[in-house]
Every structure is written in structure tokens, then in C-alpha cells.
Amino acid sequence: MHELAISPAIAALRVRIAQLEGDGARAREVLPFGVPSLDRKLPGGGLALGCLHEVAGGGNGAVDGAAAACFVAGIAARTQGKVLWCVAQQDLFAPGLEQAGLPPDRVIHVEAGDDKSVLACMEEGLRHGGLGAVVADIARLPMTASRRLHLAAKESGTIGLALRRWRRQAEASDFGQPTAAMTRWRISVLPSRPLPVPGVGRARWLIELIRARAGESLDIELEACDGSGHLGLPADMADRPAAAEGRRHSAAS
Amino acid sequence: MTAVDATAQALGLRVGMPVTKAQALVPGLVIEPADPKADAESLERLALWVLQRIAPIVAVDPPDGIVIDSTGADHLHGGDAAMLDALIGRLTLSGVSARAAIADTWGAAHALARYGSNPVLIAMPGASIDMLAPLPLEALRLSPAIPAGLRDLGFSRIGDLIGQPRAPLTLRFGPELSRRLDQALGNSAEPIEPLRPEDMIEARRSFAEPIAAAETIARYIGKLVATLCEALEVRGLGVRRLDLLCHRIDSRVETVRIGLARPVRDPQRLTRLLCDKIETIDPGLGIEIMTLTATLAEPMTERQAVSHLIEAPEPDLSGLIDTLANRVGARAIYRFAPVASDVPERSVCRIPALAEETGAGWPDHWPRPSRLLPRPDPIETMALLPDDPPNWISWRGVRRRVRRADGPERVFGEWWKRDAELVAVRDYFRIEDDAGERFWIFRAGDGEDVATGSHRWFLHGVFG
Numbered sequence: 001m002h003e004l005a006i007s008p009a010i011a012a013l014r015v016r017i018a019q020l021e022g023d024g025a026r027a028r029e030v031l032p033f034g035v036p037s038l039d040r041k042l043p044g045g046g047l048a049l050g051c052l053h054e055v056a057g058g059g060n061g062a063v064d065g066a067a068a069a070c071f072v073a074g075i076a077a078r079t080q081g082k083v084l085w086c087v088a089q090q091d092l093f094a095p096g097l098e099q100a101g102l103p104p105d106r107v108i109h110v111e112a113g114d115d116k117s118v119l120a121c122m123e124e125g126l127r128h129g130g131l132g133a134v135v136a137d138i139a140r141l142p143m144t145a146s147r148r149l150h151l152a153a154k155e156s157g158t159i160g161l162a163l164r165r166w167r168r169q170a171e172a173s174d175f176g177q178p179t180a181a182m183t184r185w186r187i188s189v190l191p192s193r194p195l196p197v198p199g200v201g202r203a204r205w206l207i208e209l210i211r212a213r214a215g216e217s218l219d220i221e222l223e224a225c226d227g228s229g230h231l232g233l234p235a236d237m238a239d240r241p242a243a244a245e246g247r248r249h250s251a252a253s
Numbered sequence: 254m255t256a257v258d259a260t261a262q263a264l265g266l267r268v269g270m271p272v273t274k275a276q277a278l279v280p281g282l283v284i285e286p287a288d289p290k291a292d293a294e295s296l297e298r299l300a301l302w303v304l305q306r307i308a309p310i311v312a313v314d315p316p317d318g319i320v321i322d323s324t325g326a327d328h329l330h331g332g333d334a335a336m337l338d339a340l341i342g343r344l345t346l347s348g349v350s351a352r353a354a355i356a357d358t359w360g361a362a363h364a365l366a367r368y369g370s371n372p373v374l375i376a377m378p379g380a381s382i383d384m385l386a387p388l389p390l391e392a393l394r395l396s397p398a399i400p401a402g403l404r405d406l407g408f409s410r411i412g413d414l415i416g417q418p419r420a421p422l423t424l425r426f427g428p429e430l431s432r433r434l435d436q437a438l439g440n441s442a443e444p445i446e447p448l449r450p451e452d453m454i455e456a457r458r459s460f461a462e463p464i465a466a467a468e469t470i471a472r473y474i475g476k477l478v479a480t481l482c483e484a485l486e487v488r489g490l491g492v493r494r495l496d497l498l499c500h501r502i503d504s505r506v507e508t509v510r511i512g513l514a515r516p517v518r519d520p521q522r523l524t525r526l527l528c529d530k531i532e533t534i535d536p537g538l539g540i541e542i543m544t545l546t547a548t549l550a551e552p553m554t555e556r557q558a559v560s561h562l563i564e565a566p567e568p569d570l571s572g573l574i575d576t577l578a579n580r581v582g583a584r585a586i587y588r589f590a591p592v593a594s595d596v597p598e599r600s601v602c603r604i605p606a607l608a609e610e611t612g613a614g615w616p617d618h619w620p621r622p623s624r625l626l627p628r629p630d631p632i633e634t635m636a637l638l639p640d641d642p643p644n645w646i647s648w649r650g651v652r653r654r655v656r657r658a659d660g661p662e663r664v665f666g667e668w669w670k671r672d673a674e675l676v677a678v679r680d681y682f683r684i685e686d687d688a689g690e691r692f693w694i695f696r697a698g699d700g701e702d703v704a705t706g707s708h709r710w711f712l713h714g715v716f717g
Contacts, residue, residue: 060690069623070717082570093625093714094589094601095615100623100717104589104601105610108570110577111585121577130568189717191656191689199659200620200685203717224717227617 014214031078031159034230035222038207042183043215047075050157051182052150054141054175056164058188058206062172065137065165067187067205070100070225072135072161077101077229079159081132084125086110086118088137101229106132119145122160129156137163139171146179184211190221193234204234255287259350292316299349300448305549307340309496309508310447318366320359322445325508325533331582337373357381359445360437364392364411385437386412393433399426411437444504454490454547456480463502463539467531470499470540474527475520477545482520491516491553497527499534500542507534512583513575514607516553522572526579574606591615595664596679597625597713619662620683622693622714629711632694636710639700642682646694648712653686663699678705683716691716 030046032039039045047053053075057068069092076083083106085092090111094104112118118136125134126149134153141162153160162181166172175186186208193201203224209217223232254275257266261282266275276282293315300319304311307330310322323333330336333355344351354365354374361381365374368388376384385392388411390400402425408414414422415438419431435441449455456477464470474497485492493516497509509530517523534540577586587603591613594600600615615621634643642658660682666674681695693714698706 059688064624064715066622066624066715067717073623081568084573091624091627093597093622095591095597095621096623096625096714096716098614099617099621103614104591105612107588108574108606109587109589110581111587112581113585117581120580124576124580125573128568128570128573130570130573187717189689189691191687192685192691198657200657200683200691203691204689205717 017214029157031075035220035233037233038218038220038222038231041209041216041218042212047159048182049079049159050154052146052153052160052162052180054162054164054179054181054184056172056175056184056186058186058208060169061188062164062166062175063169065163067189067203067224068163068165069097070203071185071187071205071207072163073097073100073102074225074229074231075159075161076133076135077106077225079132081130083107084110084121084131084134086112086121086125086134086136088112088114088118099227100225101227115139119149122162123149123152126152126156126158126160129158131158133159133161135161135163137165139164139166140174141177141179143177143179146181150180150182181211182213183209183215186210193223202232207231289316297448301450303340304448305494306343307336309498309510309546309548310445310506312445312448314359314363318363320362320445322447322506322508323355326510329510329512329579329583331584333375335582335584337375341373356384358437358439359443360394360433361385361439363394364388364437368392382415382438386410386415390414393430393437395429395433399430402426403430442504444506447498447506449546454481454484454488454550455544456484456546457542457544459542460540463541465536465539470531470534470536470543471528473543474531474545475524477543478520478524478527481545481547482518482523485518485547485550485553488550489552490547490550491518492523492547492550493517494547494549495523495527496546496548497530498542498544498546499536499540500544501537502539502541503537505537507536507540509534510548511575511579513571514578514583514605515571516551517571517575518553522575526575529576529579571607594667596667597621597664599667619681620659620716622691622716625714626712629695629713632710632712634694634710636696638708642684643694643710646684646686646692646710646712648692653688653690655684656687657685659683661696664695676702676705681713 028044028048028050030044030048032046055068055072056062057065061067083102085107090109098104110121112121115138118138122134122136125131141164149160164175188206190204190206192203195201205222205224206219207222208219211217221234223234225231254268254270254272257268264279272284296313300311300313303319303321308321308323308326312320314320323336327333327336330339337353337355341351341353352366352372354362354369356362356365356376357378358381364385365376390403390408390411393411414434423431436443458473458477493513495511499507501507509527511526574586586606588606589601590604590611592600592602630648633647635645636643640661642660643655645652645654661680664679664681666677668675678699679695679697680699681693683691683693685691692712693716694710694712696708696710698708
């Protein structure tokens, strides 16, 4: 519906650019988030499979990578097949991942020891083709390495998720460096949904799409992944103008 | 008496004591006649077991030792120390008490394993001389008369011999002393003749001209693998451990070992795994013989690929797991599985990546963090005892006001595991600060009774 609103000239230009980039031959499959206001902004209506995507935490999340890990687990949970998760030092807590939708039977963990081996293992996983998703916790992701990963993902059609995570807050400025990734996300924690009783409600995130190839950036407040890996639209925001605008679009098309 | 066990040693019995004296010391002593032939046979069986599981070059070091060349195999175990731990652990489980040492040379390792102070010892490269110096002369593998003669001359330690002029000593004791000393210090080479059982499947190739280029090595690896796979197919076996031995013209041996999660005889896959390791082979001046052995082979049943019309076939991941295992070590690839325990760090265990799916998960009553700190981090707090969450916490120098909190979730110590946990208690809280960051913290103790814990607070995990 959103696509139709674009003028034919721009659509023709997009086709030409896609041909120049070399991925015009095969239409990419996408993995929708199931949240219309998010999917509508993504090219193709969802997260492209067979690509590399980058995710980092905002604020302290750049160091602990907890919210980013849940976000990534939610994406991986909605793919088919096993998930390979490469880390340098293991600190993932499997019960927490299960609550984000990723049961322990589906995840094969690799504890590679250093960043270089993590990249090598991720590439190996992406090339194999039998996995649903490959995730890696990486601090440095140089352009060359990211291009290799992206090509490997493109060949096999497996989605690659680079979870950027640094030792110190100061190193997080590395996230501005260019990479070959298709999209770049930043997940920051927000205060949880207020409850009528004392206690902590469902977690909320500020999800920023900082960069998307052939797409627009956006930021949106959403509720964290549920047990099946789906993000939720906050109840008090479902009727806000952003969502209402979406309905107008669909009515017009 | 030729051997005594630990109990006998505690009773005061020693090797070399006459049997009659021992019987006089300990009434009712059980004596087994020595059987050197059976001992040698069982030592060889043990060496074979080590060969199949630990390293490609293993030999018997009679009468009581096994010598292992660990080069080229430690990557499968995750380093020298982990390999030694695994070896000693498995020997202990099967009732063999062992001492082990890793050193630069056979001679040094022999001495350190038998006369070193630690039962498990790893000498850093180049540090062998310093570690050998305080050991007694018997550690040098000399015939019994020589140490006695040397002691008469006033030498008591290996360190005394190291700086001495060799000619007078050789004149008196013969060439053996100098040879053993040089072998221990690494001045002269001492090749290990690897143990090869008769029925082992092997492919071998000698070259008229020594080869050294990586491409040439890769080509011959391909030919050897093809030959080996044919031999395996005749016997219906698949390989679990594959060793490539490259004999160099300077009589050194370069080894590569490949481990596989399931029996395999697919030439393409084996060639690829071996070729990944070519960069670890140092051809020196050239390689003249290459041998490829299926050290551990297991029966392999061919399965017919069943095709379903509706479901897509389950992709085979064993190839990927093998490639990764040969890169980072088999221990570094695993899945998590639940363990019935309320203590968070004990509630997960690691199982092999290709183990059967358990289908089990963790109880879903309480939210769990996605990242768990390796060990709980002490924090400063201000909290109302016994039941309330803290008003604020201070972690890594940052003070955070607690806005919302859930808890306590009480975790009791597992008294059936350790007596010290009989009354131990942890109270877990899930807290959220002003900025929305969510943490998992706990107080050691129930807040009333000091016996249940120190009442100090710790941060254990971070929620997404």
C-alpha cells in the first residue's frame, strides 16, 4: 500500500539501483515484525532475510547488551530452523532467552574466545545455509568483515544478526562507522508499562532504526518481546496519530 | 617389592623392600606376584586409549609411563591446560591415578612428571632448564649405576651437571650421561616412535621430491583422503578421529588431528576439514612422507534419505558443527539444557550441540534476565529489612534510584548438595530505575536471621 503511493519514476529508479547493486535478480523474502507501524517503514514490509543486520543497545545497553539480546532473540525466534549464537565470552542466560521466544533446543552456542574467531564462526554459520539465523556478539565490525558476512548471508538466504556490544561506553562511538549491513538498529530501555499495583510491568523499548538501505529511518516505542518473540504495541499508544495515519494510508490505497 | 599402592605407602612399605620385612611390618598383607608382561600389555592398551582420544603421536614409555606429543591436537581440547585436565579427569574416573607434565622435550616431561612437586604441571616453553635444575639425578633416565657414581663425586642435582665440562664425565660414565642430558635440555632431538595398532586403517604416500607448497599439500591430502575413504567403505566404518602425519626431511613430524561429532566417510568434508588446518603445518625444508590414519573409526550405517512431501527435510548440521569444533574446540560448542534447581547459576547445564532435543524449558513464573553476570557483583544499597526492595542501589560507581520493584523471590540453599547451604537463603528482586534500566539483584540472607546469609546485596543479571 505504501509502495503504491510512490511515483512510477521513483519505482523505476529503485529497480535500476537494485540491478546495479546486484541483488535485483532474486526478490528477497522478508520477516515481518507483526507491528504495522514498524513493518510499513521497512523496505519490502519486514526485515529482509539473507542479509546482515546490526543491532546495538543504547546508553548502558551498549555495554551489557541485554535489551539488544532480547530483541535479536525475538527476531531469531520467528525464523525457521536452528539458531547459531556466537560470543567471545558467554554471559547469556538461557531462561531469559526462552522468555524472549527462543527455547534452548533451538540455540547452538559457540564460545569462540576472541572477536576474530567470532566473525569466522559467524561467516561459517551463514555459509552453511541450514540455519534459521546466525547471531554474533561483536565489538568491532570493519567494513571488509561486514561485507563478507553480508555476501555469505546473501548466498545462503540465512539472516545474519550482528549484536554490537562494547567493553566500555566510550567505544560505542564505533557504531557510527559504515558497514555493509542492510539495517542498523538501536534498542534503548524505557520505563516499563505502569501497573495499577506496585511492581514492574512489561518492559518497553525505544526502537530506533538508524539506517536502512533503500528505506527511511524511524523511532518507535514498543513493548518488549513476548514468549513467541513478537513485539507489542503499547496499549496507551495504539490510538496515537502515528497509528491513525497508518489507517488513513490503507483507506486511501 | 616392585610396586606399592597409596594405602601400603601409608603403612610404611616402600619399593625395594624385601617381602619378608613387609610381612613382618604389616600382618595379613596381601601380596600379588609381579607380572611385567601383563603390565606392559595393559600399559599399551592405555596408550592406545590415549591415542584415540587425546593426541596423534603417543608411545609407551616403559615401565610406567606414556609419552604424548600434544602438538597439533590441543585445539580440539581448548588448550594444553584443558587437555591435561580432561586426561587426568578421565583417568581418575576409571580408577587410574596419574601424574602428568607438559614440557619442551620428552626428557624434561619425563623428569617433571615423576619428580616434580605438582602432580599436574605445565612448563612454559624455554623454562625447562630452571625447572629441571632442582630435580635429583635419577630423573634423567640413567642406568642405576650412574647416579650412584655421580653422587660419590658430589653431584646431587641435575642443576649441578648442567654447567660441567662433558669430557671427564663421558670418560668416566660413558656417552649415556651426555646423551640423556642433551635430550632433556632439548639440545639433541629425540623422536617419538608413534604407537600404531595393527588393524588401524592408514593411507600413506612417500614423495621422491620433498613437497612444501600449500597447494601441493592440499592436493595430496585430497588423494590420501580418497584412498582412506575407500578402505573405510570396504569395512563399513566411518571416522571419528583423523590424524595427518607429515614426516619432514629433518626427521621431525608435523601433525594435524581432526575430530568429528559423528562417524563420517565423505571425502569432500574430510578434505575440507584437513585443508583448513594446512596453515598450522610447518613444512620446513620439505615433507617426504605423509600418512593419514583413521585413529578412531566407528561402524557407520547408511541411512536412506526419506523424503516427505509436505515437510522440508531437517538440514544436517553435523558438518557445520565439525568445522566449528576444529576451529574453536569441541567444548566451546554446546546447547543449554535445564537442570531442576532454583539457584540461577545451577539451573543451566551445557549439552553437546547435536544431542537429542529435550523439549524441556524452565518454569515461566518469574521473568529472567537475558544476561547473567559470571559472578554476582556486590552493590551498595539502602533497604528496609526484611521484606522491602532497596530505595537505591549503587553499582559500578553509579547510584540509581529504584522506581519500581518486584519481589522477593526466595531461593533456598540446596542442603542435599552441601551442608553449608542448609539454612542459606537468597531473596531476589527485579528492580527498575528512573531511566527504565531493569536489574536482577538479591540479598544474601532472609533479612532477619544472620545465619541465613551475610545480608549483603549483589547484582546478578540485567534484563532487556
